[in-house]
Amino acid sequence: MPVTPSPERPVYAKVPHDDGGATQLYFITCDEGWRSSIVCEGMYGWAADWLLTVLGSQPFAPGAREA
Numbered sequence: 001m002p003v004t005p006s007p008e009r010p011v012y013a014k015v016p017h018d019d020g021g022a023t024q025l026y027f028i029t030c031d032e033g034w035r036s037s038i039v040c041e042g043m044y045g046w047a048a049d050w051l052l053t054v055l056g057s058q059p060f061a062p063g064a065r066e067a
Contacts (some may be wrong), residue, residue: 004033005031005032006032006033007032007033010030010031010032010033010034011030011031012028012029012030012031012039012052012055012056013028013029013031013052014026014027014028014045014048014049014052015027015028015029015032019042023044024045025042025043025044025046026043026044026045026048027039027040027041027042027043027050028040028041028043028048028051028055030055039051039055047049050064
């Protein structure tokens with residue numbers, strides 16, 4: 001079941017980027033429901049896969065820090 005993107009739970013995606021080179025490159029997008037943005041561009045496939053695992057396991061915003 002697809003997840004509905006929201007500012008609290010953005011959806012990250014790996015998208016192919018064809019720059020005409022011999023190596024397939026990718027970029028990562030962030031969909032927050034009301035806007036989409038590019039997080040990283042020109043990544044190798046393995047690096048994009050790794051970044052998706054990191055982004056998917058982290059909270060969207062850090063918690064409040066104690067002074």
